[in-house]
Amino acid sequence: MLHQRVLGSAEALQKIIDIIPSPVFVKDTAHRWVLMNGAMEEILGHPREALLGKSDYDVFPPDEAAVFWATDDRVFSNCETVENEERLTNAQGLVRQVVTRKTLLRLGPGRGTLFLVGIIQDVTIYREAAAQSHFLSRHDMLTGLPNRTLFQERLREAVGHGNRELDNVAVLLIDLDGFKAVNDAYGHEAGDELLRVVAARLAEAVRTSDTVARLGGDEFGILLRGGLSLQTAAERIAADICEVVAVPVQLRQSQTMVSASVGITHFSKPDTGPEELLRQADIAMYSVKRTGRHGHRAYEPGLEIIANRQLHADLRHALERHQLHVVYQPQWNPPDGKLTGYEALLRWEHPHYGPVGPAVFIPIAEQSGLIGTLGNFALRAACTTAMQWPASVRITVNVSPLQLVEDKLRDEVCAVLKATGLAAERLELEITESTPAIDSAGALKTLHQLKALGVRIALDDFGTGTASLDMMHRFSFDRMKIDGRFVANLPQDLRGHAIIGSLISLAHSLGAKVTAEGVERMEQAFCLMELGCDEMQGYLFGHPNARKTVL
Numbered sequence: 233m234l235h236q237r238v239l240g241s242a243e244a245l246q247k248i249i250d251i252i253p254s255p256v257f258v259k260d261t262a263h264r265w266v267l268m269n270g271a272m273e274e275i276l277g278h279p280r281e282a283l284l285g286k287s288d289y290d291v292f293p294p295d296e297a298a299v300f301w302a303t304d305d306r307v308f309s310n311c312e313t314v315e316n317e318e319r320l321t322n323a324q325g326l327v328r329q330v331v332t333r334k335t336l337l338r339l340g341p342g343r344g345t346l347f348l349v350g351i352i353q354d355v356t357i358y359r360e361a362a363a364q365s366h367f368l369s370r371h372d373m374l375t376g377l378p379n380r381t382l383f384q385e386r387l388r389e390a391v392g393h394g395n396r397e398l399d400n401v402a403v404l405l406i407d408l409d410g411f412k413a414v415n416d417a418y419g420h421e422a423g424d425e426l427l428r429v430v431a432a433r434l435a436e437a438v439r440t441s442d443t444v445a446r447l448g449g450d451e452f453g454i455l456l457r458g459g460l461s462l463q464t465a466a467e468r469i470a471a472d473i474c475e476v477v478a479v480p481v482q483l484r485q486s487q488t489m490v491s492a493s494v495g496i497t498h499f500s501k502p503d504t505g506p507e508e509l510l511r512q513a514d515i516a517m518y519s520v521k522r523t524g525r526h527g528h529r530a531y532e533p534g535l536e537i538i539a540n541r542q543l544h545a546d547l548r549h550a551l552e553r554h555q556l557h558v559v560y561q562p563q564w565n566p567p568d569g570k571l572t573g574y575e576a577l578l579r580w581e582h583p584h585y586g587p588v589g590p591a592v593f594i595p596i597a598e599q600s601g602l603i604g605t606l607g608n609f610a611l612r613a614a615c616t617t618a619m620q621w622p623a624s625v626r627i628t629v630n631v632s633p634l635q636l637v638e639d640k641l642r643d644e645v646c647a648v649l650k651a652t653g654l655a656a657e658r659l660e661l662e663i664t665e666s667t668p669a670i671d672s673a674g675a676l677k678t679l680h681q682l683k684a685l686g687v688r689i690a691l692d693d694f695g696t697g698t699a700s701l702d703m704m705h706r707f708s709f710d711r712m713k714i715d716g717r718f719v720a721n722l723p724q725d726l727r728g729h730a731i732i733g734s735l736i737s738l739a740h741s742l743g744a745k746v747t748a749e750g751v752e753r754m755e756q757a758f759c760l761m762e763l764g765c766d767e768m769q770g771y772l773f774g775h776p777n778a779r780k781t782v783l
Contacts, residue, residue, distance in 0.1 A: 241339035242267060245349075247569035248757050251773055255352040256754065258337075263287045263304050266347065275330075275354060277323030293321055300332075307334045307348050317355070329359045335755050349754055372446040374424055375431035383445035383453050387506040390457050391499055401499035402466040404454040405513040406434070406473060409491040409525040411450040414483070422483045426490065433476040438469060453510075462498070470494045470528035478526065491526035493517050498530075518542070544600050546582065547593055551609055555581050558613045559776035563628070563747060563769045566761050573626035573660070575769065576614035577776050578606065594632070603632045608644055615652040615659065628660040628690060636663060637674040642681040649685075656686030660711065664692040679707055690747075694735055704742060712739040716750020716770070723759035733763050740764070 242258075249256040249269040255276075258267035265283050273280050278291070288297035299318055306314050313335040320328045331353045338344035370382035378386070390401045408430065415423040427450065434444045434452055443455040454473075456466055477492040495517025497509050512531040520529050522542060550556050560574035580588040597603040611629050618627035635641050649656055661682060679689055690711035691704075714735055718728045732748070739746045748760050751770030760768060 241344075244567055244761060245337070245339065245758060248566040248754065248761065250569055251564055251566060252351070252754065253774075255354075257350050257352075259304065259348040259350070261308060261346055261348075263301060272352070275320070275322060275328065275352065277326075296321060303332070303334060304348055307336060308346065311336055320352075327356075328354055329356045330354050335753075337755060337758055351754060375428055375446050377431050377435070377452075378443055378445040380445065380447045380453075383443060383447065383455065384506060384510075386443050387455055387509065390455060391504070391506050391509070400458050400462055401509075402456040402462050403497050403499075403509045403513045404456070404466065404470055404473070404528075405447075405495045405510070405517045406452040406454070406477075407493050407517055407521065408450040408477070409493055409521070411490055414488055414490060418484050418488070425483060426481055426488070429481050430477055430490075433479070434473060437472045437476055453513075466496050466498065467528070467530070470496055474526060474528060493520040493525050494528035495520065496528060496530040540596075543588070543593070544596055547580070547596055547600065547602060550580055550582075551605065553583075555583065556606070556609060557581070558610055558617070560614075560617070560627075561769060561776040562774040563767050564773045565767050566757055571625060572767055573628055574618075574621075575628040575662070575776075576610055576617075576630070578610045578630075598632060598634050603634050604638065604640075604644075607632055607635050608648070611645065612648050612652070615648050615654040618654055618658060619652055623655070623658070626658045626660050626688070627654075628662050630692070631661045631663050633663070633675070636678055639674075639678075641678055642685070645682060645685065645687060657688065660688040660690050662690040662692050662713070676707060683708070691744075694739065694746075708742070709744045711745045711747060714746060714748045714765075716748075719748050719750045719756055719760070719770075722756045729759070729763070732760070732765075736764050 245258065246267050246269075249258070249267065252269060253271060255272040255274070256269045257265055257272050260266050264285055264287050266285075268280050268283065273283075276283065276291070283291065288300040291297075292300065296319060299316075303314050303316050303318075306312065313333065315331065315333045317329065317331050320330050322328065332350050333353075334348055334350040337347050337349050339347055370379060370385075371377065372379045387401075387403065411423065411426070414426055427446070431444070431446060431452070434454065438444055438454060438456070441457060443453075443457075445453045445455075447453050454469070456462060456469065473494055474492050478489060480487040480489045495513040495515065497512035497516060499509060515535050516529045516531040519535050520527050557579055558576050559579055560576055562571055563573045563575060564570065565572050578590060578594075580590075580593050582588045594603070594606075597606050614627045614629045618625070621627075631641070645659070645661075648654075649659065663679075683689060688710040689707075690713055691709045692713045693715045694712040712735065714732060718732050718735075721728055722732070723729060736746050745766040746764075747767040747769055748765050749769050751757050751760065751768045751772050753772060756770075757768055757772060
């Protein structure tokens with residue numbers, strides 16, 4: 233079992249692994265289990281008390297134990313991280329297919345004692361599904377056509393072989409106009425029948441060498457390959473598609489009709505990848521929808537400007553059309569094993585483009601004067617949701633620099649706190665250091681006003697931006713957030729290790745707590761904990777998840 237001098241580090245490590253939802257275990261150099269979390273007990277089917285101090289040969293069949301022992305030896309002997317897919321038989325005789333990632337940690341003072349840490353992902357159902365149904369994984373069950381996965385595979389292959397003859401690949405994206413009205417009028421069964429009819433018509437409209445796929449919902453894709461004058465052929469096929477889709481369909485003793493909007497693009501540059509081709513076809517298709525539907529159009533660069541303008545217009549209606557929502561990513565204090573808060577993250581689900589990232593729509597909101605409206609929505613949604621949580625859990629909301637320099641931010645925060653009933657000390661507003669505006673007199677005034685309310689203020693991207701030490705001297709931040717770029721290569725990155733240690737020391741000397749972002753691996757978490765990091769946030773502890781709030 234663990235030596236006395238490493239017990240303190242082991243207890244801290246146990247608190248970390250208890251937070252992690254995946255099965256986690258720790259072994260000593262004799263291959264004996266010394267720590268594990270509840271998820272590990274569950275996958276093995278044994279209580280941890282029956283496992284600690286034992287080796288794989290005490291629990292698993294000899295052939296499985298030999299595999300586990302061999303990978304452990306690789307980790308210990310070569311000081312390397314090993315990821316391996318293995319078979320695991322639990323106490324009930326149930327065989328699981330798992331992917332295990334093993335790495336080394338040192339516990340205790342000085343050079344410490346070596347231990348192996350493993351984290352397990354159960355991939356049984358995925359492997360079974362792949363083995364039983366390879367066809368279904370690449371085809372649409374409703375229409376029998378290739379699905380998005382197979383379409384993208386064939387597109388990547390076509391682009392890879394297209395460098396010698398750039399004009400031998402074209403992509404068509406097809407969206408049905410009026411399909412929602414059919415679903416509403418006749419029901420989903422009738423809508424499914426319509427999709428099957430359209431799929432058959434599309435397959436008949438192209439050559440046998442081409443690929444027709446259902447990409448999802450009422451969206452289809454066509455990949456054209458080879459042949460002379462493919463550009464002309466694509467235009468002709470698109471016109472044929474518009475005609476055949478518009479032919480009335482008999483549904484529920486009555487005839488109904490839909491039309492097609494078709495976007496076309498061609499592989500014309502060697503450095504154009506499959507994602508770019510799909511994006512171009514999508515922009516062309518959206519242009520058809522915007523200008524009246526039922527038609528086809530080839531991509532041209534000028535459509536980019538129009539599409540960007542359209543996003544500006546669409547964002548203005550996104551709130552009233554309930555396209556914006558907030559997701560929440562947990563923040564943990566691993567030394568105490570406690571959930572301390574959530575960060576609220578705004579998301580936009582566009583009815584045509586699908587998910588639009590904050591990196592795209594936040595600048596649009598700032599340029600168009602909508603950032604205040606979006607910021608207030610996110611603040612109100614987050615505070616309303618936080619009222620459903622324990623009083624010890626805070627909510628962090630991002631604030632745009634344009635909001636920060638406006639006089640009304642304090643009043644808006646007051647109004648939201650009053651309307652939702654959330655205590656001011658449970659709200660944390662996060663600003664980014666990379667914003668020069670936070671060094672302005674107006675921003676400093678607003679920060680002091682918010683602080684006076686009892687609201688906490690966090691500085692994001694600590695160590696990466698332009699905020700001056702003078703600003704930190706004039707304002708007392710409650711929290712500094714270390715950017716995930718510094719965390720990514722821990723613990724091997726010695727320079728990153730030194731930088732994070734210095735930032736934590738500086739923040740603590742200024743009376744601020746420190747949160748590290750982008751924590752994805754357990755060795756990162758343990759390294760950060762040893763450096764004195766107060767809280768952590770990242771995929772290791774949880775992805776952003778939606779919590780619906782009625783406003």
